[in-house]
Amino acid sequence: MRSRRGPVRRCAHQKKFWRNHVLFPTIAAKCGMKKSTVVGEEFRMAKCAYCSTTIIFGGKSEGKLRFCNEQCRNKGVLLATSEQVPVNVIQQKACEIRQGNCPKCGARGPIDVHVSYQVWSAVFLTSWKSRPHVCCRSCGIKSQLGDAAFSLLLGWWGFPWGLIFTPIQVVRNMVGLARGVDPSKPSAQLEKIVRLTTASQLIQTN
Numbered sequence: 001m002r003s004r005r006g007p008v009r010r011c012a013h014q015k016k017f018w019r020n021h022v023l024f025p026t027i028a029a030k031c032g033m034k035k036s037t038v039v040g041e042e043f044r045m046a047k048c049a050y051c052s053t054t055i056i057f058g059g060k061s062e063g064k065l066r067f068c069n070e071q072c073r074n075k076g077v078l079l080a081t082s083e084q085v086p087v088n089v090i091q092q093k094a095c096e097i098r099q100g101n102c103p104k105c106g107a108r109g110p111i112d113v114h115v116s117y118q119v120w121s122a123v124f125l126t127s128w129k130s131r132p133h134v135c136c137r138s139c140g141i142k143s144q145l146g147d148a149a150f151s152l153l154l155g156w157w158g159f160p161w162g163l164i165f166t167p168i169q170v171v172r173n174m175v176g177l178a179r180g181v182d183p184s185k186p187s188a189q190l191e192k193i194v195r196l197t198t199a200s201q202l203i204q205t206n
Helices: 005-031 070-076 078-082 087-098 137-154 161-179 188-205
Strands: 033-035 043-047 060-062 065-067 112-122 125-135
Touching (some): 065 070, 087 188, 112 161, 112 188, 125 137, 125 161, 125 188, 137 161
Antiparallel strands (some): 033 043, 060 065, 112 125
């Protein structure tokens, strides 16, 4: 009696090959996704090289870097210049900011970058973004709670992305509230902002 397992296996293999090598790459190219660096045929959404916002459609490119809009692209150009700034200079300036007063409320530090996540929708229009705040922990919590409430109120009213990104942005705010930042040293995000600011000053002086 002839077994049917052979043809079934070949058919499943063909479907898997078509899905991984034809379908997924086509969708990824249209949606701004790129192939993951891990082993396997998996894809992940592209993120803005400057603000880390997830890019679904469109975006701007500068060399190998991808940005969510023209403003982030212009700021991202500073990344190349910022690499010329010595590491010890960046670390020293970041420590000075961390030990200073909060730019928002004037309270003593530690000061660092606290990121809040926001989304709003109107029928077929949905906008989402990440907002870094250089401030104290208390002001960072207020920003994250505020953007979580903003997203809960105004994020749901778009289809389909409003329904998808509203819970994502709210959860990201809650995770930021629970996790916070390391109070013992400046974060990588604070050093990045200091590096870009220093690079901008160098460009203006030259």
